[in-house]
Amino acid sequence: MDPARSHERVPIRRPGGRAASVVARVHQAARELLTEVGYEAVQLPDVAARAGVNKTTVYRRWPTKSDLVADLLLGLSDHDLPRADTGSLLGDLVAMLKDVAELLRTPLMQAMVRASLDGSIDQEARLSFWAERMHRSSVIIERAVRRGELPESADARSILEHAASPIYFRLLVTGEPVTDHDIGRFAERAIEAAQRA
Amino acid sequence: MDPARSHERVPIRRPGGRAASVVARVHQAARELLTEVGYEAVQLPDVAARAGVNKTTVYRRWPTKSDLVADLLLGLSDHDLPRADTGSLLGDLVAMLKDVAELLRTPLMQAMVRASLDGSIDQEARLSFWAERMHRSSVIIERAVRRGELPESADARSILEHAASPIYFRLLVTGEPVTDHDIGRFAERAIEAAQRA
DNA sequence: CACCAATAGCAACTACAGTTGCTATAAGAT
DNA sequence: ATCTTATAGCAACTGTAGTTGCTATTGGTG
Numbered sequence: 001m002d003p004a005r006s007h008e009r010v011p012i013r014r015p016g017g018r019a020a021s022v023v024a025r026v027h028q029a030a031r032e033l034l035t036e037v038g039y040e041a042v043q044l045p046d047v048a049a050r051a052g053v054n055k056t057t058v059y060r061r062w063p064t065k066s067d068l069v070a071d072l073l074l075g076l077s078d079h080d081l082p083r084a085d086t087g088s089l090l091g092d093l094v095a096m097l098k099d100v101a102e103l104l105r106t107p108l109m110q111a112m113v114r115a116s117l118d119g120s121i122d123q124e125a126r127l128s129f130w131a132e133r134m135h136r137s138s139v140i141i142e143r144a145v146r147r148g149e150l151p152e153s154a155d156a157r158s159i160l161e162h163a164a165s166p167i168y169f170r171l172l173v174t175g176e177p178v179t180d181h182d183i184g185r186f187a188e189r190a191i192e193a194a195q196r197a
Numbered sequence: 198m199d200p201a202r203s204h205e206r207v208p209i210r211r212p213g214g215r216a217a218s219v220v221a222r223v224h225q226a227a228r229e230l231l232t233e234v235g236y237e238a239v240q241l242p243d244v245a246a247r248a249g250v251n252k253t254t255v256y257r258r259w260p261t262k263s264d265l266v267a268d269l270l271l272g273l274s275d276h277d278l279p280r281a282d283t284g285s286l287l288g289d290l291v292a293m294l295k296d297v298a299e300l301l302r303t304p305l306m307q308a309m310v311r312a313s314l315d316g317s318i319d320q321e322a323r324l325s326f327w328a329e330r331m332h333r334s335s336v337i338i339e340r341a342v343r344r345g346e347l348p349e350s351a352d353a354r355s356i357l358e359h360a361a362s363p364i365y366f367r368l369l370v371t372g373e374p375v376t377d378h379d380i381g382r383f384a385e386r387a388i389e390a391a392q393r394a
Numbered sequence: 395c396a397c398c399a400a401t402a403g404c405a406a407c408t409a410c411a412g413t414t415g416c417t418a419t420a421a422g423a424t
Numbered sequence: 425a426t427c428t429t430a431t432a433g434c435a436a437c438t439g440t441a442g443t444t445g446c447t448a449t450t451g452g453t454g
Contacts, residue, residue, distance in 0.1 A: 019431070
C-alpha cells in the first residue's frame with residue numbers, strides 16, 4: 001500500500017539521545033531517594049530537583065509516583081539474578097535464595113513491589129517481568145536436570161516459586177526475619193518435592 | 198509505694214464511649230473507600246467526610262494514611278479465619294487456602310498489607326498480628342495430629358506458611374492467578390513435607 | 395450534680411504538589 | 425544547512441492536604 005516503505009508510517013520517532021539521559025538521571029535520583037527516605041516520603045518534585053530536571057518533565061513522563069517506581073522495577077535488569085555455578089542444585093538454589101532475600105530487604109525493592117500493587121503496571125507487563133526473571137533463574141534447574149539431580153519433567157518455574165515464596169512472604173508480609181538456616185530448609189523442601197514428581 | 202493503689206497513677210482515661218464510635222465510623226469509611234477507589238486514591242479528608250467526622254479528628258488520631266490503614270489491618274478480627282471441619286487435613290487446608298486467596302484478591306486486603314510495608318506498624322505489633330492469625334489456623338493441624346494424619350512433632354506455623362506463601366506470592370507480587378487446582382497442589386505439597394518430618 | 399480531663403469540632407491558614415500554556419532546544423529527516 | 429517534531433524548561437497559577445489555636449462536648453469521677 002505505501003510505496004515508500006523504507007520510512008514506513010510508524011512513528012519511529014523515539015530516539016535515545018537527550019531523552020535517554022533524562023530518563024536515566026530521573027531513575028537514578030528516584031532510586032537514591034527511595035533508599036534514603038522510603039517510598040512514602042518520596043515526592044516527585046524532590047526527585048526532579050535531585051535529577052537536575054524540571055518538575056514538569058517528570059510529571060509528563062510519569063504522572064504519579066507509582067508510575068515512576070513501577071518503571072524502575074521493570075528496568076531492573078538481569079545482572080543481579082543468575083548467580084554462580086556451585087556444582088549442586090542445592091548449592092545453586094541456596095545461593096539464589098540468599099540473593100533474593102538480600103534484595104527483598106532493601107527499601108528500594110520493597111518500594112518497587114509495592115508500586116506494582118497500585119496497578120501502575122499493566123498486568124501484561126507485570127506478568128512478563130516476573131516470567132522473565134523466573135526464566136533467567138531457570139538455568140539452575142536445567143543444570144540440575146543435566147546432572148541427573150532432577151527428572152526431565154521438572155518444571156523450573158514451579159520449583160523456583162516453591163522455594164522462593166516463603167521468603168517473599170516473610171520479608172514483605174509478616175516482617176519475620178529469614179535466616180540462612182531457613183533458606184536451606186526452603187531449598188531442600190523444594191528439591192525433594194521436585195524429585196518426587 | 199503509692200498508698201492509694203485503688204486508682205493508680207496510670208492514665209486509665211481511655212473509655213469506650215464516644216471515642217469508640219468515632220473510631221468505628223472512620224474505620225468503616227476507610228474500608229469502604231479503600232475497596233471503592235484503592236489505596237493510592239484514598240485521601241484522609243475524604244475518609245473524614247464519609248465518616249461524618251471532622252478532618253482534624255482523623256489527623257490527630259492517625260497522622261497518615263498508612264497509619265489508618267495499618268490500624269485497619271490490626272483490627273481484622275478472627276471470624277474470617279478458622280473455618281469448617283471437613284474431616285481431613287487436606288480438606289481443611291484447602292478450605293483455608295481458598296479463604297486466603299479470596300481475601301487477598303480484595304483491594305482492601307492488598308491495601309492493608311501494603312500499608313504494613315510502610316513501617317506504620319511497629320514491628321512488634323506486626324509480628325504478633327501474624328503470629329496470632331497463624332495460631333488461629335493451627336487448629337487444623339492439631340486436629341490432623343489427633344487423627345494421626347501428622348506426627349506429633351508437626352509444626353503448625355511452618356506447615357501453614359509453607360502452604361500459604363505461594364498464594365501470597367502470586368496474588369501480591371507477580372500478579373499471577375491462583376486456581377483451585379494450584380491450591381490443591383500447594384496443600385498436598387505441604388502435607389507431604391510435614392509427614393516426612 | 396458539679397468538676398475535670400480528654401477528645402471532637404470549627405475556622406482560618408499555609409505550603410506545596412500537581413497543572414497549564416508558552417517558549418526554547420535538540421534530534422532526526424531531507 | 426534547514427525544516428520539523430518531540431520533548432525539556434520556565435513561570436505563573438490553583439486546589440487542597442495537612443496544621444494550628446481555640447472552643448465546645450462528653451464521659452468518667454468523687
